Amino acid sequence: MTKSYHYSIITIMALLSGCQVIHLKESNLSSALKSKNESILTDNTLSHQTQNLLYLVKEDEKTCLQNFDDCLKKIRSLSENSSREERYAALSEIYLAKALDVGRSSQCNATLKSNSCVEQELALFDKSLRYSYVYLFDSEESPFDRVFDHRQNQVRIFYNVALSKLMTTYFNHLNTLHFPPLLKVDGHEYHVNFDHAVDVQHIEVDTFRSSYNMNFSGFNTVNRKDGLGAEFIVGRKEHDVNHGFILDPDAFYAHQSNPNIHLPRFFPVTAIAYPKQKATADQVIDGAELEIAMFDPYRQDRVKVEGVDYPLTANYSAPYGLWLSKYNLGAAGYWSLINKEANLIMPHLYMLEPFNPNKKIIVFIHGLASSPEAWVSLTNDIMGDAELRQNYQVWQVFYSTNMPIFESRFQIYSLLN
Known part of the structure; x- marks a missing residue:
């Protein structure tokens, strides 16, 4: 009986050791996908x-x-x-x-x-x-x-x-107004290259922020493209000049720039970093010099790294959206109708990207008690369409609708010329 008892114990132990420890547990699809995306x-x-x-x-x-x-x-x-x-x-x-x-x-x-x-x-x-x-x-x-x-x-x-x-x-x-040509981080050097973003190299910068998480409530869609590189908005510092009402702007500004013609306030920039010289993986990790190349996504949408061509990250809506949200143009348009907008005595021309002689110009002019916000959807759609973006650039005119129609027409025509 003792012998039988020992056999029984051995059999039970064998069965216990063979118990299955892995069981199938199916998650719903959304949970499985969420788990894969977590970081x-x-x-x-x-x-x-x-x-x-x-x-x-x-x-x-x-x-x-x-x-x-x-x-x-x-x-x-x-x-x-x-x-x-x-x-x-x-x-x-x-x-x-x-x-x-x-x-x-x-x-x-x-x-x-x-x-x-x-x-x-x-x-x-x-x-x-x-x-x-x-x-x-x-x-x-x-x-x-x-x-x-x-x-x-x-x-x-x-x-x-x-x-x-x-x-x-x-x-x-x-806390500077200009991009440094060299960044030193933990004893490592980053050389900043503006060859492909010359428009932002020498401007006075008052805004430099990531546009990766920017969303705008008034847009149907934010036109951005995923790819390689960090996306930024660079804001140009403006120096306000108001000469008041000028009866004949052609003569007044014949030998000076017209302050009512505004270069882009915000610029999209994409940056990538790579070794300045050929380096092994260990050398890169240990602090090899890197180059940060800055790109204007309106002019370049692909980049070569290690001899291979990659699409660049880009955000085409963010500069326009940030400009609209900062200046509250809609309210200014209504105030101008009742002659309470002091900064809008003369019409203003706003470029939404640096002037490109290879692109045709579309000029948007708003109506009564309105502002450039009237063209939000159409302007954003032009920026979001690759073919339109490559062939056209948008200028927006903002003027006081309180002004007599013929005077407005004369002043806007003079501004565009």
């Missing part, structure tokens, strides 16, 4: 790919960000259980997560950040940018081999955001 930028938590890598080094998101240097050492020491590309992607996200975490801290979440806070954020954005670059452009597989790889799209966004945060943080902390 530090969408849900304030690391992507599941990065969390899987942390699991290999016995870390989780919280402990990794708290014991940051130790966590980084563990990840870099991985060799057999993960690919080089997996480590690059994870480190790009972890550095970005740490930078955002530092920015939210009580010591750094202030209107005027201390130098130490800014330097710490910049150093982290720098590392995130470098790891995302080597993942995208220095991997065994080319970006086109991974064209449908969701992870590649995530890391492309890490690259764009890290560059955007690095540049806006650096520029806004400088």
Whole structure:
């Protein structure tokens, strides 16, 4: 009986050890897709790919960000259980997560950040940018081999955001009206190249901000294109000059510029960063000099990196939308009807992009008690259509509808000439 008892125990143990531990659990489609898209930028938590890598080094998101240097050492020491590309992607996200975490801290979440806070954020954005670059452009597989790889799209966004945060943080902390030709971050150098954005190189800048998360309630759609690079709005500092009413503007402005003809107030700019000279992945990570190339998306929509052609990120609606929202032109139009808009005694001409002699000009003139806002949808549609955008440029005339019709006609004609 004892022998039989032992056999029974052994049989039970064998059955218990063979119990299934993996069970099928189907999620609904929306949850499954949401899980794939989660990252530090969408849900304030690391992507599941990065969390899987942390699991290999016995870390989780919280402990990794708290014991940051130790966590980084563990990840870099991985060799057999993960690919080089997996480590690059994870480190790009972890550095970005740490930078955002530092920015939210009580010591750094202030209107005027201390130098130490800014330097710490910049150093982290720098590392995130470098790891995302080597993942995208220095991997065994080319970006086109991974064209449908969701992870590649995530890391492309890490690259764009890290560059955007690095540049806006650096520029806004400088408190200057001009772009510096050289950025120094954590001992690393970034050379800024304006060859493809000459219109913003020498202007006085009073606004430099990312347009990535800009939305405008009055637009049917925000015309933007996903691609490579960080998208920005550059605002030109204006110097208001008001000569009052001029009876004969042709004679008055014969030998001087007319201040009522306004160059673009806001410019779209796309920036990419890449090694200034040929460099290995390790050299890029360790601080090789990078070049930041600035592009005018109205003039260039593709760029070559490592000999391969890529579409550039672009936002065509943001400059126009920001201009409309800043100046509240609709209200000014109504005030002009009852002669209470002092700045609209003379008609004004507004260019929405730098003058391009290769494009035909469309001039929009509004009606009674109105403003350039009357043309919002049509103007935005022109900017959103590739063929129209490449062949036409929009100018908008804003004038006081309180003025006699023949006088308005004469003044507007003189302005356009």
